[in-house]
Amino acid sequence: MLRHAIFLILTLGLAVPLGAQQSQPKEERVGDGYLIQVLRPGAIPAIVAPEFVSREEGDKFMADREPVLGVFDGQVAKAYSLWHLDRHEVVNDATPALGPIAVTW
Amino acid sequence: MYARELGGQPLTLEASGALYKDALVMYDRETQTLWTQIDGSGMRGPLAGRKLKPIPAVQTTWGEWKRQHPETLVLRKPEKILNSPYANYALDPHTFGISGRQQPDARLPGKALVVGLREGEDALAIPLEKLRKKPLLETTLAGEPILVVYDPVRNTARVFRSQVGGQVLKFSLAGRGKEKQLLLKDREGNRWEAASGKAIEGPQAGAALEPVPYLVSYWWAWVAYSPRTRLGP
Numbered sequence: 144m145l146r147h148a149i150f151l152i153l154t155l156g157l158a159v160p161l162g163a164q165q166s167q168p169k170e171e172r173v174g175d176g177y178l179i180q181v182l183r184p185g186a187i188p189a190i191v192a193p194e195f196v197s198r199e200e201g202d203k204f205m206a207d208r209e210p211v212l213g214v215f216d217g218q219v220a221k222a223y224s225l226w227h228l229d230r231h232e233v234v235n236d237a238t239p240a241l242g243p244i245a246v247t248w
Numbered sequence: 249m250y251a252r253e254l255g256g257q258p259l260t261l262e263a264s265g266a267l268y269k270d271a272l273v274m275y276d277r278e279t280q281t282l283w284t285q286i287d288g289s290g291m292r293g294p295l296a297g298r299k300l301k302p303i304p305a306v307q308t309t310w311g312e313w314k315r316q317h318p319e320t321l322v323l324r325k326p327e328k329i330l331n332s333p334y335a336n337y338a339l340d341p342h343t344f345g346i347s348g349r350q351q352p353d354a355r356l357p358g359k360a361l362v363v364g365l366r367e368g369e370d371a372l373a374i375p376l377e378k379l380r381k382k383p384l385l386e387t388t389l390a391g392e393p394i395l396v397v398y399d400p401v402r403n404t405a406r407v408f409r410s411q412v413g414g415q416v417l418k419f420s421l422a423g424r425g426k427e428k429q430l431l432l433k434d435r436e437g438n439r440w441e442a443a444s445g446k447a448i449e450g451p452q453a454g455a456a457l458e459p460v461p462y463l464v465s466y467w468w469a470w471v472a473y474s475p476r477t478r479l480g481p
Contacts, residue, residue, distance in 0.1 A: 186263070198314055229357055
């Protein structure tokens with residue numbers, strides 16, 4: 144998971160040389176790895192009541208080359224903008240065929 | 249993407265703010281169990297040892313997804329018509345709680361990579377995307393002239409002070425040398441190795457450009473630590 148490795152290196156890297164406004168992230172051994180708390184839970188708020196619009200409506204706020212995560216459950220197709228996911232990390236959604244789903248990237 | 253129902257109970261998942269083995273860790277608001285995003289397994293808490301069922305999802309572009317699924321729905325975003333990759337979410341109602349900021353900085357997508365520079369009160373971020381298109385950038389940091397050079401072969405950036413011995417040098421790309429080293433030249437007849445900042449030829453041969461500390465960071469992480477950052481180039 145290269146992007147997460149980068150996130151880890153950089154948030155820790157930023158904390159050290161720049162004399163961060165926040166304290167050093169806390170580290171805790173869990174299993175055979177380390178759990179590193181960089182932000183408090185909920186600092187990146189998940190979406191819990193997602194609203195959807197049609198493709199035509201979506202064209203008003205989506206760019207064709209905008210990256211998305213798409214899911215198709217056999218009946219319903221849904222797209223989630225990755226730029227939007229950036230800000231929330233998780234969208235708690237549901238589809239008729241799949242039931243409750245967590246859209247995360 | 250995961251199914252978030254376990255034993256009939258839907259879980260509300262959220263970023264926990266923690267990382268485990270370099271992966272983002274989620275938690276559910278119902279039991280506070282921690283879940284790794286890599287394989288959806290519960291790592292700690294009442295549901296530890298359980299596993300969320302992964303759901304196949306497609307990562308593509310809006311244009312491509314529409315072609316495949318003309319009847320698709322799309323997650324509503326704050327209302328603003330986007331006609332560039334770098335959207336302006338001036339009216340984003342969703343808060344972004346890092347460092348107490350209430351508004352995300354929407355000048356770039358959160359996961360855009362930037363070369364981040366900071367000196368004194370000045371902070372400057374240069375999108376890697378821009379450097380890929382134009383690998384040599386002459387700019388300033390805290391009022392001092394600097395040089396940012398990106399080598400796409402090695403996928404590395406370097407930042408140096410452009411002032412040598414009281415003189416501000418003007419640089420341009422000079423092809424590649426031994427072992428495909430990226431080379432620069434200036435108007436004084438010197439050739440420099442971009443990776444080391446050393447002059448290998450010319451009146452300044454043997455001299456070295458002073459490196460400027462920098463980081464490559466996600467935009468959202470950079471902004472969290474330097475909220476008033478300038479955005480280059």
